[in-house]
Amino acid sequence: MKPSDLLSSLLPPAARPGDLLSAVDSPALLLDLDAFERNVRQMQAAADSAGLALRPHAKAHKCVAIAQAQMRAGAVGICCQKVSEAIPFVAAGIPDILVSNELIGEAKARLLAALAGHARMSVCVDHEQQVEQLAQACEQAGSRLELLVEINIGQDRCGVADAPAVLRLVEVIAQYAGQLRFKGLQAYQGGLQHVRGAEVRREAVLRATERARLVVRDLLDEGIACETVTGGGTGSAAFDLGLGLYTELQPGSYVFMDADYGRNETADDGLRFEHSLLLASRVMSEGTGDRAVLDAGLKSLSAESGMPWVWEAGSPSERWDYVSANDEHGILQCRTPGGAKPRLGEQVLLVPGHCDPTLNLHDAIVAHRAGRVEAVWAIEARGLSR
Amino acid sequence: MKPSDLLSSLLPPAARPGDLLSAVDSPALLLDLDAFERNVRQMQAAADSAGLALRPHAKAHKCVAIAQAQMRAGAVGICCQKVSEAIPFVAAGIPDILVSNELIGEAKARLLAALAGHARMSVCVDHEQQVEQLAQACEQAGSRLELLVEINIGQDRCGVADAPAVLRLVEVIAQYAGQLRFKGLQAYQGGLQHVRGAEVRREAVLRATERARLVVRDLLDEGIACETVTGGGTGSAAFDLGLGLYTELQPGSYVFMDADYGRNETADDGLRFEHSLLLASRVMSEGTGDRAVLDAGLKSLSAESGMPWVWEAGSPSERWDYVSANDEHGILQCRTPGGAKPRLGEQVLLVPGHCDPTLNLHDAIVAHRAGRVEAVWAIEARGLSR
Known part of the structure; x- marks a missing residue:
């Protein structure tokens, strides 16, 4: 069996149209x-x-x-x-x-x-x-x-x-x-x-x-x-x-609108764009103390312009921060000592720090509306840097 | 014409076996x-x-x-x-x-x-x-x-x-x-x-x-x-x-051996590995003053563990530093004001700061020996982060 055949036979897309957003495999880029x-x-x-x-x-x-x-x-x-x-x-x-x-x-x-x-x-x-x-x-x-x-x-x-x-x-x-x-x-x-x-x-x-x-x-x-x-x-x-x-x-x-642009003050008469790009991650290990371990690190998001934001109900989380990125792990930390952590296997949404190099890490983006996947779009120019 | 057909018809591999190393298209990962x-x-x-x-x-x-x-x-x-x-x-x-x-x-x-x-x-x-x-x-x-x-x-x-x-x-x-x-x-x-x-x-x-x-x-x-x-x-x-x-x-x-590991002191009785991984870049713009602009940035190398080293004749360059990485540009700077800069179009070799996420940006690595390309190896697991 050729590698490409085994790949396509074993690895399904991260999501299919009609899937619940909460069921998307991780890590996966999402577009609202x-x-x-x-x-x-x-x-x-x-x-x-x-x-x-x-x-x-x-x-x-x-x-x-x-x-x-x-x-x-x-x-x-x-x-x-x-x-x-x-x-x-x-x-x-x-x-x-x-x-x-x-x-x-x-x-x-x-x-x-x-x-x-x-x-x-x-x-x-x-x-x-x-x-x-x-x-x-x-x-x-x-x-x-x-x-x-x-x-x-x-x-x-x-x-x-x-x-x-x-x-x-x-x-x-x-x-x-x-x-x-x-x-x-x-x-x-x-x-x-x-x-x-x-x-x-x-x-x-x-x-x-x-x-x-x-x-x-x-x-x-x-x-x-x-x-x-x-x-x-x-x-x-x-x-x-x-x-x-x-x-x-x-x-x-x-x-x-990535987290870096989110830190810009908007002019009074200026344009106001919304955060449409998220990365779906999951808690892969309970971690120690006030930390939990996410399954998305430097190979799924670019952290050179700062860490991603944890995103809850349409806003930056007030209880959790993504504090450090390893290659394939992200560390989530509670702001309040002893605060509730997301549970093992739970989906955690992130706003990437810098969108351009983050998109360049992914082959597809999951387009969704009202909690359901509408399409999975290829990122055709990913990796084309010559 | 399907995108994949136009891609393969227009974009040749960065190098072919037998090519001179100096002729490899840029940016491209190289393996000594x-x-x-x-x-x-x-x-x-x-x-x-x-x-x-x-x-x-x-x-x-x-x-x-x-x-x-x-x-x-x-x-x-x-x-x-x-x-x-x-x-x-x-x-x-x-x-x-x-x-x-x-x-x-x-x-x-x-x-x-x-x-x-x-x-x-x-x-x-x-x-x-x-x-x-x-x-x-x-x-x-x-x-x-x-x-x-x-x-x-x-x-x-x-x-x-x-x-x-x-x-x-x-x-x-x-x-x-x-x-x-x-x-x-x-x-x-x-x-x-x-x-x-x-x-x-x-x-x-x-x-x-x-x-x-x-x-x-x-x-x-x-x-x-x-x-x-x-x-x-x-x-x-x-x-x-x-x-x-x-x-x-x-x-x-x-x-x-990336630049980050290169900064480790080797134990007296320890293992000594060589820098085999380089990124081939080119001067794409003469730049201003003591700076030249390279065609390799954050989409070709990972800079979260520090900037890459400029590599000359088997050692870190003593005259040029790679001082900042934008998405698709790298800034090379002369250590000595008024020093010679590489000329427009010249190949500049870099030792990436962190190898793992750098490999994850590329679909292939150009394996070379004695100044000639010997093979181009696919990086099959690039992007497979699920």
């Missing part, structure tokens, strides 16, 4: 469809009201069914963070994908040029070597790409510094007019997204985007119009919407 | 076969000399080819940490597997009982409810399981406290003699493995295992012999070997 759909609608409505395009980031979910829901709600396309990540979305017919990141190397350029034969593809650049590799790959594939020059607005990660640097790349792009087209700018600052205080975050967004505004103005002075200025995220979206800078926003986590 | 084979032989020889069985932990690698190499070297079987993790190893013909962990719930008990129809399977328990579920599942499947009672030797995670608690479980197990057999004890303390100083670690091992020794003696006084006492890990193995307590050791990380 009502909350998810409200999140999708709220962000789309906010972008629509502001007259901006919404291009949700698929690096947060890596799931075709979620991208399709975002497209049905009105998204213009999606972002991916790696070229390989885009493959299942292209294959599923998502028509317009921005790889919102630089890529280097012939293998990656060839892959992107091949995808551009199936969908409208765009990608970021910050160096002429990337531009030249992409042009060569497109020439070989007979396809075309749109390029956004990334500008550094304070993350000090990727991106060029100023308008002259953008202009130099625009000139290189213009040399390959048969293959490449300059589409505009990407201006994204990840660090801003998690500034806790709403007013502090608003001011940080204004400062960072001022850099982008100057580049756009300087380019216009040189006769270069940016058809697209893309950026923004779940933490900054409430402020990005009214800047008059972006033509397109690319938030990702808003569909889920 | 010479170092790996020396690690496997050294641990096996140490166990053989001490007259102990070696049952390497497959939660570290999740890879059938690696388990098969360990079996060829003389291992008696392997450990898995979750019942689903065992499936690909059973399917590949590994004849003897300990699920070195408790499990709860009918679905998991049924799966383990089904696997016991294909291989000799054992599992840990620390509560009679687990025993009863396993007995029932075995009765339905017509299979048999061997049970080890886990004892808590200071981790304060799973495990019972003392000999009377073991005896109570032995009595429950004895009620299901047609399905279950008491095999012995598991006594494992994960926290000990990473105590940095060799002598401090040795003393901590002696203290923790003294608890286990007392339980074994008390059980013998009651006429209960432990055929197997299993435990130990990569950090404690040098000390576990000579204790006269364990009959079997279950280290996992020794095959790879």
Whole structure:
């Protein structure tokens, strides 16, 4: 018997449509469809009201069914963070994908040029070597790409510094007019997204985007119009919407809201998203003293942005904390010494600390409504990091 | 075209046998076969000399080819940490597997009982409810399981406290003699493995295992012999070997040696393993100042036990540090201001901070020798955390 046969014959899916949510095998990712759909609608409505395009980031979910829901709600396309990540979305017919990141190397350029034969593809650049590799790959594939020059607005990660640097790349792009087209700018600052205080975050967004505004103005002075200025995220979206800078926003986590984003203060006039993403775990050992042992650790959730929240009746638990994550174990602790612990075998729901790398650990997500499983969606781009 | 077809038609493997190591697409896990084979032989020889069985932990690698190499070297079987993790190893013909962990719930008990129809399977328990579920599942499947009672030797995670608690479980197990057999004890303390100083670690091992020794003696006084006492890990193995307590050791990380284990001081008379596991990344953006941007972040390596080391010519780099990990980016920084940075597109090798959750992010590992790819091994149990 081949391993794949024994696997499929012995390991059933964590859940099947119609199952009670409480019966889902553990660990398993859960998606509250009502909350998810409200999140999708709220962000789309906010972008629509502001007259901006919404291009949700698929690096947060890596799931075709979620991208399709975002497209049905009105998204213009999606972002991916790696070229390989885009493959299942292209294959599923998502028509317009921005790889919102630089890529280097012939293998990656060839892959992107091949995808551009199936969908409208765009990608970021910050160096002429990337531009030249992409042009060569497109020439070989007979396809075309749109390029956004990334500008550094304070993350000090990727991106060029100023308008002259953008202009130099625009000139290189213009040399390959048969293959490449300059589409505009990407201006994204990840660090801003998690500034806790709403007013502090608003001011940080204004400062960072001022850099982008100057580049756009300087380019216009040189006769270069940016058809697209893309950026923004779940933490900054409430402020990005009214800047008059972006033509397109690319938030990702808003569909889920992880515990890290839950720690952000929401602006008075801001967007309020709901926690739709949970991880179902179980008490696998009674543990000692005020601790119980859960069957979900670092291989089921990402803890680098803080521990998950224990979730009870739609809120963070007031009696239990998830205090430490081993590879395959999580330690739950009672806040009050001598407090009641969940019993052996009991399901314990968790809000993951950071959604993006958590989704990347799972092959499927269990979509549920009103206490019943409605569907099990594949996370097709899980592991596609090349 | 189905997503799976487009995926396989467009995304080639990261490497093919015969490729130059320097040409491997990134990010990709690499295994130095010479170092790996020396690690496997050294641990096996140490166990053989001490007259102990070696049952390497497959939660570290999740890879059938690696388990098969360990079996060829003389291992008696392997450990898995979750019942689903065992499936690909059973399917590949590994004849003897300990699920070195408790499990709860009918679905998991049924799966383990089904696997016991294909291989000799054992599992840990620390509560009679687990025993009863396993007995029932075995009765339905017509299979048999061997049970080890886990004892808590200071981790304060799973495990019972003392000999009377073991005896109570032995009595429950004895009620299901047609399905279950008491095999012995598991006594494992994960926290000990990473105590940095060799002598401090040795003393901590002696203290923790003294608890286990007392339980074994008390059980013998009651006429209960432990055929197997299993435990130990990569950090404690040098000390576990000579204790006269364990009959079997279950280290996992020794095959790879991650940066976290690299920070342990090796005992004078201890085992010295080599760093065989690397992650191939690339400079995807020149970055700003003394920083360059790599294409490998939290979705390609686990950073919860510290950042990876940059690896040059067989040693930790003396000029570059990997200082921060975003989802799909890593920041490399020069130690000396104004120092040379790796150039755009250059391959940068990293020693992951923590091997187990890093392997769980990848579908394959590129096995190489003398600068050439020798094989690409599937990581079949990746993601199997149920």
